[in-house]
Amino acid sequence: MNRILKVDNLKIKFKNDLILNNISLSLNAGDVYALVGINGSGKTTLLSSLAGLLSPTSGNIFIEEKLNQFNQTSMSFQPTSFYAHLTGNDNVRLLSPDPQRALNILKKLDLTTSQIMKKKVKTLSFGQKQRLGIAIALSKNAKVYLLDEPTNGLDIYSYNKLVEVIHEMSNQGCCFVIASHEWDVIEKCCNRLGMIINGRIEKELDISDYNNDVQPKLIQIKVNAEFSTNELLELDEVRNANRLDRFSWQITLNQNCTFESFQDSLRQKNVSINEWITLNHVQEWESIYNQLIEEGNND
Numbered sequence: 001m002n003r004i005l006k007v008d009n010l011k012i013k014f015k016n017d018l019i020l021n022n023i024s025l026s027l028n029a030g031d032v033y034a035l036v037g038i039n040g041s042g043k044t045t046l047l048s049s050l051a052g053l054l055s056p057t058s059g060n061i062f063i064e065e066k067l068n069q070f071n072q073t074s075m076s077f078q079p080t081s082f083y084a085h086l087t088g089n090d091n092v093r094l095l096s097p098d099p100q101r102a103l104n105i106l107k108k109l110d111l112t113t114s115q116i117m118k119k120k121v122k123t124l125s126f127g128q129k130q131r132l133g134i135a136i137a138l139s140k141n142a143k144v145y146l147l148d149e150p151t152n153g154l155d156i157y158s159y160n161k162l163v164e165v166i167h168e169m170s171n172q173g174c175c176f177v178i179a180s181h182e183w184d185v186i187e188k189c190c191n192r193l194g195m196i197i198n199g200r201i202e203k204e205l206d207i208s209d210y211n212n213d214v215q216p217k218l219i220q221i222k223v224n225a226e227f228s229t230n231e232l233l234e235l236d237e238v239r240n241a242n243r244l245d246r247f248s249w250q251i252t253l254n255q256n257c258t259f260e261s262f263q264d265s266l267r268q269k270n271v272s273i274n275e276w277i278t279l280n281h282v283q284e285w286e287s288i289y290n291q292l293i294e295e296g297n298n299d
């Protein structure tokens, strides 16, 4: 695998506040890494550090094994970074290192109608400014692209176009880190997922495993009788169990175990399942994430 980005024990402090706490990360060519976290968890701070806009308090950032190669990173523009009184075209010419490439990307994102690009940026809609900022960022010839909530304000058509552009570029050997709250985007765009809580990446998932169905299944059940979580965990089929209420649990079944064998094991304990659903990947990630947040809140 061709490693592009390596982050070693990155810490960022603002005054005495530790905002990023020992972040380590390794991304290969083609990786599209989703960074998920609630407001204030450190996503923008991490992206800004990777872009070289913030200096680490400690730790190192390597791109293609070389330290601090920030000319090889490109971060999406915030709508406030534009020259608001100039047109879209003028902004592309002034801000993009490769205006022609930016215009090509804008075309893919369906924003090249001359009326729009001739308008002053301050008169553009949020979604139009968002696409302009993304196209300028992606027009830089970089190894690592850093996108902060790129689908905010995009309609479904532009959103699907952006997903196509990200796939196309990552297939050419760069990598992406995308901060997003939108699970749907993550499922469509990303092959890896990092959950950041209080400045730490608490969990990483390989999304391709889910798409290949290698991961164990998460189900939600409601039973008809008193039972304990410990009794559930003693069953061969159960890898993990979280109680939702008196009669309901979310259960991760061990790999290669069927729902039917789990049901039989419960019957032997005189318990039957009244209701059950299999959670899809996105619900499963959301559930893992919510659990981590709850654990974080209980600390």
Ligand SMILES: Nc1ncnc2c1ncn2[C@@H]1O[C@H](COP(=O)(O)OP(=O)(O)OP(=O)(O)O)[C@@H](O)[C@H]1O
Binding pocket: 014, 019, 037, 038, 039, 040, 041, 042, 043, 044, 045, 046
């Ligand atoms: N310049 C700064 N000085 C002091 N604290 C800061 C600074 N920038 C960010 N922070 C703090 O760092 C923490 C992480 O902020 P950050 O913007 O990285 O979060 P985020 O995960 O991107 O949040 P959001 O989803 O709201 O954009 C917050 O508690 C924030 O108040």
